[in-house]
Amino acid sequence: DAKTTQPPSMDCxxxxxxxLPCNHSTxxxxxxxxWYRQIHSQGPQYIIHGLKNNETNEMASLIITEDRKxxxxxxxxxxxxxTAVYYCIVTxxxxxxxxxxxxxxxxxxxxxxx
Amino acid sequence: xxxxxxSPTHLIKTxxxxxxxxxxxxxxxxxxxxxQQALGQGPQFIFQYYEEEERQRGNFxxxxxxxxxxxxxxxxxxxxLLLGDSALYLCASSGTGGIISYEQYFGPGTRLTxx
Numbered sequence: 696d697a698k699t700t701q702p703p704s705m706d707c708x709x710x711x712x713x714x715l716p717c718n719h720s721t722x723x724x725x726x727x728x729x730w731y732r733q734i735h736s737q738g739p740q741y742i743i744h745g746l747k748n749n750e751t752n753e754m755a756s757l758i759i760t761e762d763r764k765x766x767x768x769x770x771x772x773x774x775x776x777x778t779a780v781y782y783c784i785v786t787x788x789x790x791x792x793x794x795x796x797x798x799x800x801x802x803x804x805x806x807x808x809x
Numbered sequence: 810x811x812x813x814x815x816s817p818t819h820l821i822k823t824x825x826x827x828x829x830x831x832x833x834x835x836x837x838x839x840x841x842x843x844x845q846q847a848l849g850q851g852p853q854f855i856f857q858y859y860e861e862e863e864r865q866r867g868n869f870x871x872x873x874x875x876x877x878x879x880x881x882x883x884x885x886x887x888x889x890l891l892l893g894d895s896a897l898y899l900c901a902s903s904g905t906g907g908i909i910s911y912e913q914y915f916g917p918g919t920r921l922t923x924x
Binding site (some may be wrong): 787800 | 813840842844850851852853854857864865867899901903904909910911912913914915916917918
């Protein structure tokens with residue numbers, strides 16, 4: 696699985712968009728980008744994933760650059776409840792041997808303040 | 810519909826003892842993965858079970874073993890506990906019909922403290 700790099704921490708004002716970057720320059724052509732978050736004292740929660748097109752769901756949007764070497768998770772209107780550690784994970788390529796294994800890094804601690 | 814449940818929520822053990830942690834997957838899921846999360850770190854993959862077999866294993870010693878039952882629930886066993894085994898142990902379920910999925914549902918975890 697490709698390695699990812701995320702900033703250790705970010706701040707965001709409540710009601711504003713939170714844009715969390717992730718670099719994955721060694722991503723292979725069939726690997727997906729997954730985002731999870733972990734609110735304090737809870738298990739990680741799946742947010743969204745994508746291959747090369749931008750994706751949007753009820754929680755967030757995922758923007759993947761054309762060369763697929765980086766991506767941005769966007770929380771359009773951050774609330775205090777969005778304060779969490781956000782993990783960017785690259786995995787799941789066809790023919791790979793990950794078999795559903797998620798490799799978490801250190802993630803980005805997002806703090807949403809009033 | 811209950812999500813992933815784990816028991817117990819907290820556990821304190823002494824070095825050298827053995828521990829068993831339990832997990833019930835989300836309804837409809839047939840695959841269970843276990844992760845260890847040390848304080849301040851991201852979760853680390855221990856192993857994954859499907860059809861009562863270990864399908865994949867992370868870089869953990871043989872002291873860590875598991876089991877999956879016909880109803881898809883799972884146990885994680887750790888023998889000869891070390892202080893370094895103190896961590897949050899997370900169970901995640903996924904998949905239907907053996908389909909490998911990276912969209913996993915996590916339980917709240919079991920906090921293990923080894924003294």
